Amino acid sequence: MGKNVFLDDMKKPELSDYIGYNENGRGNLGDELPVMVYRLMEYSLREQLTEEFGSQEQIRIFRKAGYRAGVYFAEKLLDLSLELNPFIASLQARLEEFKIGVLRIESFDEATGRIVLTVSEDADCSGLPLLGETVCNYDEGFISGILSTYMGKAYLAVEIDCWATGDRVCRFRAEPVQ
Numbered sequence: 001m002g003k004n005v006f007l008d009d010m011k012k013p014e015l016s017d018y019i020g021y022n023e024n025g026r027g028n029l030g031d032e033l034p035v036m037v038y039r040l041m042e043y044s045l046r047e048q049l050t051e052e053f054g055s056q057e058q059i060r061i062f063r064k065a066g067y068r069a070g071v072y073f074a075e076k077l078l079d080l081s082l083e084l085n086p087f088i089a090s091l092q093a094r095l096e097e098f099k100i101g102v103l104r105i106e107s108f109d110e111a112t113g114r115i116v117l118t119v120s121e122d123a124d125c126s127g128l129p130l131l132g133e134t135v136c137n138y139d140e141g142f143i144s145g146i147l148s149t150y151m152g153k154a155y156l157a158v159e160i161d162c163w164a165t166g167d168r169v170c171r172f173r174a175e176p177v178q
């Protein structure tokens with residue numbers, strides 16, 4: 001057996017090692033990519049996972065990956081010490097800043113913790129044709145990860161309306177996991 005240099009001598013890379021943007025790396029092209037390129041990556045990966053593992057497994061993997069991203073986003077890019085309203089305002093600002101989408105809170109039930117929120121101009125699906133199924137499983141995980149991290153308890157977000165089901169926004173229902 002050859003010596004595993006990677007494991008023996010180096011720290012295992014983390015998410016932050018891959019996504020840290022350094023302007024020296026793309027001096028001419030800069031830090032933005034067209035939405036089409038993002039979707040090409042997302043939907044080719046979606047097709048490949050579905051082909052190899054089936055649709056249920058693809059959805060599960062997208063949700064878990066999105067959750068990972070949401071936890072990262074919350075920990076690195078949001079102020080978790082803020083009260084709920086300013087926290088939501090800062091989350092809205094960040095999502096717009098990164099051109100992920102335009103967040104609106106439709107309702108928050110203090111008794112149950114249930115939140116209904118919409119994302120318009122969503123990077124993943126705005127403008128898609130009617131496909132008959134919600135497609136923003138990555139976003140479900142992403143929102144779950146952000147809310148779970150901020151609330152300090154497990155939250156689950158499910159997409160109930162989507163461009164791909166004929167709506168003009170994506171609508172998510174998020175609630176604490178019982």
Ligand SMILES: [Zn+2]
Nearest residue numbers: 125136162170
């Ligand atoms: Zn959607």
